[in-house]
Amino acid sequence: MKKRLTLLFVSLLAFGCVDETYDLSTLKSDELAIGDDNSVFTAPLLTLSVSIGEISNGNVDLVEMCREADAWLPDVLPGGAEAVDVETLMGERGTEAQTAYLTGPDGLLTALMDEIDADPQGGKLVEIAEMIHGSERYRKAFDDLAPGLFPSDAQLEEYVGVFQSLYGEPGTRELIRSGIESCARQFLTLDLNMTVEAFVLDGIDVGSDVRKMITGNGDGKVSISLFGDIATDLPLEFSAEPSFKRGAGPTASSGETLFRFPVFTVSAENELPTAIAETEISSEALNTLFEEQTSINLQARLKRYFPRQEVTSRQGIVAHLKVRRKGALIFNN
């Protein structure tokens, strides 16, 4: 009897130590995670390299545009300025400001003509003449302005010589001056701008595991944002409002905008890259970036131009975009 009671007591003790709520059959092991719900991860997303070949003013590439600009601008900007205010030239600060900036006492055109008059046989007039000779558009403009005065099919040296002599003649001086002013005004107010071609991104193939880790499982627990930096070594200051659209080519312009960054300004004067403000993005939009074809449009607008700077094919714009993700990185079994 004693032995039975002893055995019963031990059995009760043994089973009494069983934690019924600790049931290994309910063990959930289909999710492995890096971090926890409070973790923050960053990852590189893409590096966009814009070469000078992808930048133009709609008519000519950036190198040619800068050459023209350097020709139509005085060598020394009024007031000792380092750069030309393109926004004022475009009339964005009003017509009065535009007129004053061009033809006022400290205007660009005023300074240009003063520079030419100071040395009519000098380099500025030669530079303008050479640029006109090299441009069919400008040659036609001057032929229309002064018919028969400019030799047709003349070589560069001959053309420059004729240009200088016509500017020196009292009877043709004003005609040539007005032609120079007119062409300079037209270029500076209409053609000094920049357009960056859209880029096509055919997805980012990092494997489904990594993609799902970054974009999440669509359960709403993750917060994703994009941020980065952008820099340029071109003699420009421009604003940009990058956007990503679904699709590419002709369909891209009407395609769905996945997300857009707020406007920011990039300048060659900055020693450090310009920060691209952190912008929240949905998991679905980021997933589209990874999985589908999208187009990237910088939507750049020229704000200032720094004349007389070297412009080569090695220069361009580089933007780095990164992902910031809050929450654990999940990879499912």
Added chain:
Amino acid sequence: MKKFLLVSTAVLALFGAAAQNPTLYFMRGVPMRSQMNAALAPERGYVQIPLLGGLAVADDGNIALNNLVYRRGDQLTTLLDPSVSAAEALSGLHDRNRINADVRTTLIGFGSYTANRKNFWSFDLNLRAGASAQVPYELFHFFKTGESSRVRNMGVAADTYVEAGFNYSWPVCDRVYVGARVKALIGLARTRFYFNDFNVSLGEDQWFAEAVGELEANGAGVSIPTRTEVDGNGVPHEYYELNDMSFKPKKPAGYGVAFDLGVAYEPIENLLLSAAINDLGFIAWSKKGAVHGSVNRTLTFDGAQVDASGVADIDFNLGDLEFEKIGDADGKGMTRMLRYAMNVAAEYDLWSRRVGFGLLYQMRKYDYMLSHDLAASVNFHPVHWFTLSGSYSFIDNGANAVGLGLNLHPGWINFYVATDVLLTEKTRQWVPIGQSRMYVNLRLAIPLGRRGLRLSDLDCDR
């Protein structure tokens, strides 16, 4: 990598190892005692009831179930689940987290005294399975915090084999007994996969992953399917799909031999000193049906490089960190030592041997660690057919588990059970929650023949 983590966690959480239960060592009537020291013999001969005759399950490591599995609501989840915070998950882990599992199932077992009732022989056929896992702290730290980590020397190893052993124990003089067991081994399957190096870094400017490791498997019925992928140079690569690994043993995959050696010495009356070394041997695994794979890859992702020509190729697929098949034909054969063990004990009896006090030191060599244990034991033999033992381990016994053993051998049956999970908190599946070690031994046998006449077996009832 996912498969490795889940297998490791499963081994860590579910298996319990150590077929060398310290409680058993001092239980005189238990036939299994001779498997811990070949010089020791039970009080009578025996025939074990097939399949029900003996089961030994043990777990020996340095982490417990509650370091790996956490309660969340009405579910359990692993420490790698995002709902488990880093602080909570990492607090119970060690620099090297190890667990070792051993299961011994006796299929056939019998033994008897010779005519002089001092020499004892036995034969047993056992199915043995063992597994070891080592997972460094750095790996858990990375998974819980996302911080860059360099992980070295992590792996899982497992094997299963059949052993047929013949044991003989005899006196060399009045007070000294020696014993030896020779075992023929038939290997069924073994596998080992490990990473010498696993580095990962998730930075703002670059994601980086590097893995260096190998996979080995031997077994006539081991099957691991592969998938073929072509790299950027047009070269095909075959990767093992460990998730679909199957094991259906058809025939032996290797042969080997092992020895157990033991000695017992009674310098003065009632004091017994003993020592033994077990599982000294090896198995030569055949190369037929062997699998060999390796991984040595570095992946970096700096972001997609986009320019006017498009997007440059990206080489960052975590699937490439899986084991690649090496060679077209069978893998390589290899010879592997068994996980040997050593027992050194002292036992002193009082009151006509009705009460005994024992001290046992155990050492066992596993794949990733050398395990040590020191246990004290108290043994009650109020009558010759009843033994109640209790033991307490002093090393890695964070749960303060007490081992208990009960042996009943009235003459027509020999039943014993010994475990250290009886009085500790455990799951519904009787897996201890807070213990890093666990022993469960169960055996049923039919006594045979007359009792032996060894000095240490005499008690007041004689």
